[in-house]
Amino acid sequence: MLLNRIFNDTDKKWRLIIKALETAVGKDGVVRRKEELLTYECDGLTAYRQRPAVVVLPRTTEEVAGAVKICHDYQIPWVARGAGTGLSGGALPVEDCVLIVTARMKQILDIDLENQRVTVQPGVINNWVTQAVSGAGFYYAPDPSSQIICSIGGNVAENSGGVHCLKYGVTTNHVLGLKLVIPDGSIIEVGGSIPEMPGYDLTGLFVGSEGTLGIATEITLKILKTPETICVVLADFTNVESAGQAVADIISSGVIPAGMEIMDNFCINAVEDTVKTNCYPRDAAAILLVELDGLSVEVAAYKEKVAEICRKNGSREITTANDLETRLKLWKGRKAAFAAAGNISPDYFVQDGVVPRTQLANVLEKIDQLGAEHGYRIANVFHAGDGNLHPLILYDNSIPGQWEEVEKLGGEILKLCVELGGSLSGEHGIGSDKNEYMSYMFNDIDIETMQWVKQVFNPDNLANPGKLFPTPRTCGEAANAKKIA
Amino acid sequence: MLLNRIFNDTDKKWRLIIKALETAVGKDGVVRRKEELLTYECDGLTAYRQRPAVVVLPRTTEEVAGAVKICHDYQIPWVARGAGTGLSGGALPVEDCVLIVTARMKQILDIDLENQRVTVQPGVINNWVTQAVSGAGFYYAPDPSSQIICSIGGNVAENSGGVHCLKYGVTTNHVLGLKLVIPDGSIIEVGGSIPEMPGYDLTGLFVGSEGTLGIATEITLKILKTPETICVVLADFTNVESAGQAVADIISSGVIPAGMEIMDNFCINAVEDTVKTNCYPRDAAAILLVELDGLSVEVAAYKEKVAEICRKNGSREITTANDLETRLKLWKGRKAAFAAAGNISPDYFVQDGVVPRTQLANVLEKIDQLGAEHGYRIANVFHAGDGNLHPLILYDNSIPGQWEEVEKLGGEILKLCVELGGSLSGEHGIGSDKNEYMSYMFNDIDIETMQWVKQVFNPDNLANPGKLFPTPRTCGEAANAKKIA
Known part of the structure; x- marks a missing residue:
């Protein structure tokens, strides 16, 4: 009707x-x-x-x-x-x-420790899941920087990542099942409470669909056992390229850290000015933070290996932390990096792109060049192990024209990432910010195919119109396009 | 036209x-x-x-x-x-x-060790991928029992599992991108060569779609670093329930073995009669095989933990093997279990169902009862860590009516799995064998939703008709059904 x-x-x-x-x-x-x-x-x-x-x-x-x-x-x-x-x-x-x-949908509906799963409403805050099960020795792995305020529903929509996703995978790897409301108002269930489900993987299809297929109202998540030991290694470098090389060497040595992050000199100083960790050497060109988890014996062995690789790549000083307090102190600056940039510069724009790990040093140099060409300072803090960059472009929104220039610069960075064999987004999604760049990565048939799938759930384009795709199609347009193709 | x-x-x-x-x-x-x-x-x-x-x-x-x-x-x-x-x-x-x-599509198209990925044609045999990269210290994780003869294209279609999927996940967790021919003859590409791809996860949608959405003609796979050490632990038990409890205890202790398999007394004797491993005690009610991999120190620590848990659950004897030869010997019987059943009985039917790990002991007892009720011997060999059962129903196809009875019994086992919170298939797929059971697990709207998605790619139902879904729909039927829903 x-x-x-x-x-x-x-x-x-x-x-x-x-x-x-x-x-x-x-x-x-x-x-x-x-x-x-x-x-x-x-x-x-x-x-x-x-x-x-x-x-x-x-x-x-x-x-x-x-x-x-x-x-x-x-x-x-x-x-x-x-x-x-x-x-x-x-x-x-x-x-x-x-x-x-979903602000009033904040209930944890079920906790099943024996089968390692938790069912929540979408408004539940990411961090609450871990809080609810940590006493019993479990945790929820995906940990966006915003984990103390972001909600699981949003994590599902954007397929959020985080520091620990290097070893444990992004949100899609941790969602077992979903209850959904699709755009005609029907309630459907996809996936279930165990990983092995026959039929099409509609759970995987929905995670990361950015609200264009419907809205998740119940989410069943996988939880993991808390590791016996966690250790953080902090290494400083006199140039960013060496830090990037250390990352590549660590991965090819067979070590899979829980997380592996790089911050450049600008970020180091920004966070030291702001949150004063007193852990990050202000004269370092870059610091590398490596988190290792597992059995004590395993972590001890990997710690040695990581330290050795860092030294071989010219690291001046290596600090390690096993106790919770020191670990949190070492992470504090990284977690506060975006906020610190906001303190240093009137405004900043966080880009989110991916390159193959082997292109890290190369892309950082080129981003630096792009910044210089456009006349903007770009700070770098990123999930180095995944090749997932977060260049922070610093600007002043009160100066007319700056935002437009920054947006253009951000687009050029993404184009560069794709040209180097990477991706438009590691974890933040496409949303309304990057939909015009989808053609960098996908040809017309690829995008068309996704839009046909969208038509199944969202034929009238009422759910989150204008997001994700460069040119939304109505049902009739898609049908015609399909005929022509 | x-x-x-x-x-x-x-x-x-x-x-x-x-x-x-x-x-x-x-x-x-x-x-x-x-x-x-x-x-x-x-x-x-x-x-x-x-x-x-x-x-x-x-x-x-x-x-x-x-x-x-x-x-x-x-x-x-x-x-x-x-x-x-x-x-x-x-x-x-x-x-x-x-x-x-795809028998003539057997080329490995690209090997990129630095970025840990291999691109193959669909006819490439599963084991060849590992063979192609093992010299450089890598391997491809999913390993169905048939890995020396099954092809990657079939693995993708059925989302195949294997012994090592407990720790490393099934096929879908290892496919980065696909080149596809969809049923109108168009060539499309989904996913890519890195894991972080924005837009809908059509790669995940396609993996496990059992040939109903198209055919994969190029497949980009993730490869992993060969672990430093591998160790196999063999423990025998005087009852199957204790073996099942040991599995649950190992998982909840935080150990994640690469694989964890149980064989019952019938299978033990069948393989000893056939391949003569001389490793499996013929009087054991069940044996548990646990494979551990990682750093030597880690494997050594886990080995102790696993042995201790097995002893606590009443295991009589525990054998461990670190060298390749002994490991292969311990695995030999497990890998030959289906073939051995074929030697013991004129015919056998392998079922493939899943239960939550916590229901293992319960389901085994009930399967035993079902077999007795119907008058058939059921042997059990299964991926215990995943709760993925493979009951082998032994019968004689030359006796009229036996196949029909066995098929019915197989259906009852699946119904039981679903009732206990499990699934119709862990890794073999639905195919033409189980499509009539899909309603045990999915309601009409769930199946309808999958069929709408099918219509996008396969509107004329030409690609693998009659598979996966209980009642195939034509485009018109689906459109009407959707309107009514």
């Missing part, structure tokens, strides 16, 4: 929509006042802003389904939003949309 | 199809003689047989695309077949079909 056809009067239509939404999620679950909507105008990609028409705060799968069904009936676009910490604008509202916010 | 509409004369139509296929793949690539077609009448599920109309043996992606395009133009069903070792009838021909066999 496409009710919008019968309305000429937009206000009247919206009054009916609001009323229906209030029935679906309760009066206290509908936010309409302009000043209250301000919070929801952007996510972590603050350069883009758009006020939604209305925000709804459902509590259950059924309430989400109710809200989505109303959007379907009135053919109103809707966008799902978790904690709003995403960095690619995946949760950016679109004009006249209903924003479905 | 749907040419079949203009033909009333079937023979004439087939003459034209054959001629077109000969042009597409060469005269020597088309097999038509009845006696030559015999080989292709079944795969590893020998109970079902169907002669294809014609077999084609393409050499390249383009030749595959040519053959598929001809099937599309004439609206002829087609089935892809690798080495034909699959156990669920996934490569079973359908009536009047073109069987596309």
Whole structure:
């Protein structure tokens, strides 16, 4: 029933929509006042802003389904939003949309330690999962920098990564099953509570689909046993290339660290100015942080190996930490790197690209050149083991034209990553920030194929329109395109 | 162009199809003689047989695309077949079909050791990948029992597992990218050569889709570093339940073995009669084989832990092997278990089901009861760490009615697995063997959703019709079903 056809009067239509939404999620679950909507105008990609028409705060799968069904009936676009910490604008509202916010869906629904799985609502904060099971000796591996504030629903939508994803894989490797509301308001379940599921892997398809196929309302996650020992190795280098080479050498030696991160001199000084770890040598060109986990004997052996490789690559000083307090101190600066950049520069833009590990030294040099050409300082902090870069472009948004230039520079960095055999995104997603770059990586048929799949779930393009794909297609367009292809 | 509409004369139509296929793949690539077609009448599920109309043996992606395009133009069903070792009838021909066999697509196209990836044609044998890179210290992890004869294309279609998948994951965790021919004859590429790819995970969607979405013609695989040390622990038990408990205890102790397998008394005696390992105590109710890999210090520590857990669970004797020769000897019986069953019984049927690890002891007891009720001996050999069972039902195909009874018993075992929170298949796939059981695990909407996705790639249901889903749908039916839902 496409009710919008019968309305000429937009206000009247919206009054009916609001009323229906209030029935679906309760009066206290509908936010309409302009000043209250301000919070929801952007996510972590603050350069883009758009006020939604209305925000709804459902509590259950059924309430989400109710809200989505109303959007379907009135053919109103809707966008799902978790904690709003995403960095690619995946949760950016679109004009006249209903924003479905999971802030009241914060229940851990089931903990099954014997089978190592936890089922949560999408609004549950990433870190809460580990907190809920750590007493019993388990943890949830994917750990975005924002893990104390970002939500699992958003992690699923963007297929989030984190420091520990080098060894343990990104979100998709840790999601066993999902309950979903698809854009016609139906509730479906994909995957299950064990990894071996026959049929098409719709769970894998949904994870990372950035809200364009539906919204997850229950998520079953795999949890891992807490390792016996964790050790952090900090090595400093007099040039970034040597740090990059050490990373490549560590991996090819057969060691798989839990995480392996590089920060350049600018970041080192920015974090030392801000959070004062007093651990990072300010004159180092780069520091490498390596986290090792496992049995004590294993970690001890790997620690030796890592230290030896770092020394061979010219590291001046190597610090190791086994106890929790010192480890946290060594990580503190890395975790605060983005915030520190924000303290040093009026504004910064975090890019997220990937290169094959073997291209690390090469890409860093070229990013430096690109920055110089455009006249912007670029700081580097990145998941070195995965080849996942996070160049921070520093700029001043109050100077007219700078944002546009920075955006262009960011695009050139991504183009470079793809040219070197890499990818447009390691963990932040495409969202509204990078959809125009998808053609760097995919040809028309590739993108067309993804859009055919999108049509299955989201034929009217109501769920998160304008995201992920460069040119959204309506159902008819896709059908025609398919015929022509 | 749907040419079949203009033909009333079937023979004439087939003459034209054959001629077109000969042009597409060469005269020597088309097999038509009845006696030559015999080989292709079944795969590893020998109970079902169907002669294809014609077999084609393409050499390249383009030749595959040519053959598929001809099937599309004439609206002829087609089935892809690798080495034909699959156990669920996934490569079973359908009536009047073109069987596309990858036996001449056996090239390793690219080896990139630095980035740990290998690109192969689908006919490459699983074991060849490891052979190609082992000299440089790498290997390909998924290792089905049939690894010396099964092909990577078939592994991708069925998402094959193996002994080492406990620690390293099944095929889908090792496929980075695919070149595909989809049922309209188009060539598309999904995924890539690095793990971090934005957009929908179509690679994951395709792996395990059992030939219903298209055929993979180039496959990029992840390879791993060969571990420093490998050790096999063999423990015997006086009852199967204790062996099952030992498995659960090993996993919850935090040890992740590379593989963990149980064989029951019947299997032990069958393999000792056949391959004579002289390692497996004939009076044991069950043996547990645990493979540990990693650094020497790590393996040594885990070996102690595993032995201690086995002893605590009543193991009488524990043998360990570090050198290659003894390790192979310990594994030999396990690898030969299916063949040994074939020597003991005129026929056997291998079932493939999964239960949560915590249900192992329970399910084994119930399977035993089911066997007794139906009057069949059921031998058990299984990937215990994953809860992936392979009950072997022993029967005699020459006795009328036995196969039908065995099939029914196999279905009851699967129903039991699903009731205990498990799955219809751990690694063999659904194929033509289990599609009628899909409703045990999925409701109508779940199956409908998968079929909508199928429609995107395979709208005319020409690629492997009748497989995977209980009731295939035409495009129109699916469209109507969707409207009604």
